[in-house]
Amino acid sequence: MAVKYKEIADCLEREIRGGKFDQTKKLPTEEELIKNFEVSRNTIRKAINQLVNLGLIYQVQGSGMFLREKSETDTxxxxxxxxxxxxxxxxxxxxxxxxxxxxxxxxxxxxxxxxxxxxxxxxxxxxxxxxxxxxxxxxxxxxxxxxxxxxxxxxxxxxxxxxxxxxxxxxxxxxxxxxxxxxxxxxxxxxxxxxxxxxxxxxxxxxxxxxxxxxxxxxxxxxxxxxxxxxxxxx
The missing domain is CATH 3.40.1410.10 (Chorismate lyase-like)
Incomplete structure (x- = not known):
């Protein structure tokens, strides 16, 4: 069975690639994600780290989690x-x-x-x-x-x-x-x-x-x- 944080990361990845956050250019807050997925802070942070490692988002301390610009050419x-x-x-x-x-x-x-x-x-x-x-x-x-x-x-x-x-x-x-x-x-x-x-x-x-x-x-x-x-x- 897939680990919970990976399931959450996969869900957020699909939403990012599907354009759900294109208007705001950022993810919901950590607190909102904890509430939405009904999991611990540690689980959300592991999921976020996976998205960071995939190059999909970056974090700014005190400001939130922002989408990285998509590559101009497919790679x-x-x-x-x-x-x-x-x-x-x-x-x-x-x-x-x-x-x-x-x-x-x-x-x-x-x-x-x-x-x-x-x-x-x-x-x-x-x-x-x-x-x-x-x-x-x-x-x-x-x-x-x-x-x-x-x-x-x-x-x-x-x-x-x-x-x-x-x-x-x-x-x-x-x-x-x-x-x-x-x-x-x-x-x-x-x-x-x-x-x-x-x-x-x-x-x-x-x-x-x-x-x-x-x-x-x-x-x-x-x-x-x-x-x-x-x-x-x-x-």
């Missing part, structure tokens, strides 16, 4: 795990499933996922298409004992919406590694670039809130189309 939010459907909200996003099957973890994957060799994994390879042009190739491994069911319909939409809203997974944190590589022939063909063109690579190791790794993923982005946003808060 990939490095601090988010919600995927393209959440980051590129103004774009038309399509997904082509290239492969989806169950396999057993070999020694390398078992070491990365901290599981036994032979553990059942879902393997998914997807081509993400933005505004009718190839944008990225996503390769993911999910532990089947944590994500017991995946099909093409789920993988063609937002996998993370399914994990959070349907499976109620309490996702905690992720390590991200960013680098550049030259694309191979197969990737070049999918992304419609030249062989050995550069590609932006983001590799994720994603954990539940208890620290259990449940996903490894690698995204290969078209070098001319991907822009990364990392909003930093100084405390």
């Amino acid at each position: 990939i939010n490095l601090g988010s795990l919600r995927g393209l459907t959440k980051d590129l909200t103004s774009k038309l996003i399509e997904t082509k499933i290239l492969d989806l099957h169950v396999l057993e973890a070999d020694e390398a994957k078992a070491k990365q996922l901290r599981c036994e060799v032979g553990t059942k994994l879902y393997y998914i390879k997807r081509l993400r298409i933005v505004d009718n042009e190839p944008f990225s190739i996503e390769i993911s491994y999910f532990k089947k004992d944590i994500v017991p069911y995946l099909n093409k319909d789920i993988a063609s939409s937002s996998i993370y919406s399914y994990l959070i809203e349907d499976l109620k997974l309490n996702i905690g944190f992720a390590d991200k590694v960013i680098n550049c590589e030259k694309v191979d022939e197969a990737s070049a063909r999918l992304l419609q670039v030249n062989l050995l063109d550069p590609a932006l690579i983001i590799e994720n190791t994603v954990c539940l809130s208890n620290g259990t790794i449940f996903e490894l993923s690698k995204s290969i982005f078209h070098f001319q189309k991907a822009k990364i946003l990392n909003r930093i808060n100084f405390k």
